[in-house]
Amino acid sequence: MGNFYSLTLDGLSLDLVSDAQMEAYLMRFRHRIFREALGWVPVSPSGMDRDEYDALSHNLAVSWRGSVVGSMRFTPGERPYMLESDFAQLLCDGDFIRKGRGSAEVSRFAVDASLPADLRAAASRLLYLGLWQWAEWNDVRWMYFVVVPGMYRRLQSLGLPVHPMGGLRPLDGGVMSMAGYFDWHAVDMDAIHSLRESVALSDACPERWREYDYSH
Template sequence: MGTFYALQLDGLTLEQVVDQKTEKDLMSFRHRVFRESLGWLPVAPNGSDRDEYDVVSNNLAICQSKDVVGSLRFTPGTQDYMLEKDFSRLLSSRETIRKGGNSAEISRFAVDPTLSPQLRGSAAQLLYLGLWQWAEWNNLRWMYFVVVPSMYRRLVSLGLPVRPLGVPRPLDGGVMSMAGYFDWHAVNMEAIHSLRLNVALPDACPKRWREYDYSH
């Protein structure tokens, strides 16, 4: 299990999923988003989005009171990636994926579309910041992902250190998608400072990490 301390903003909390109830609620939320709404995967009879990658991955959830309203998953670089198995067609022949202890794959990145525009913005801010916090607290440099092109452009506009791994191509169902990665050694800390605005760390977070986060 990786290291993560909750982030809080506007009544929302981004936290690592460690208990069975939150995990069940998270899988139901993901099912509604990725299977029922987007149709990226078949609807499951049990209403759960759990798959083979959850066995080896760490999940984060955004919670509003007792409801899950956002999701984010990290698969460590010691395991197979969806990008290697399910989405390999998106990789340019000139690109290679770096694996190992300083690498991870991001998947199941989502925000509840029924939230108000303000809360959707706050939830997205927590997820973007959560990417960097997970990398920082777990000594990761490379993070791989598959997104729609508009999402990739959004990451670029935020000043985050993303690079493409190929050109956009249609996946099953015709959804245009592209592969990319973060190189956190190239991060612009001004972008992180912007994402940190009004975000609170819990008292449980070690003092040295709170001081580091606010000083960089």
């Protein structure tokens, strides 16, 4: 099990998914985003977005009033990445993916666009902060991803340490997408402090991590 403790902001909570009911809510949310809206993968008769990577990964969900309104998934570096197979067409010859300890892939990153603007912003901030928090608590330096160009520009604007890979190409469903990675050793802690504003750590979080997070 990966190390993660709840982050809360404005009535929303980002948590590691650990029970069957929350997992079912999450998979229905992901189906609506990635299969129905984006068309990255075919619609499933079950209404669930579940694939072979879920058994190898850690899922996180943003919840609000009992509903899932945001998601992301971390695959450890010892496991296969979507970028190595499903999204390999986004890479160019010579692109190198670091594997093993210290590496991870983040996928299924989404926020419910139907939320009011203030809650949508809060949910997004929890997910952005959760990226760094996962890297920090699980000793991950290199974190790979696939996003639409607008999302990549958003990550840049937040001051997060992103780097592009490959080229811009359409995935299934026609959505223009690109690959990239975070180098968390190059993170600007001012950017993290900005994301951390008003975000609360779970009481269950070990004191040593609480002290570290609030001192950096």
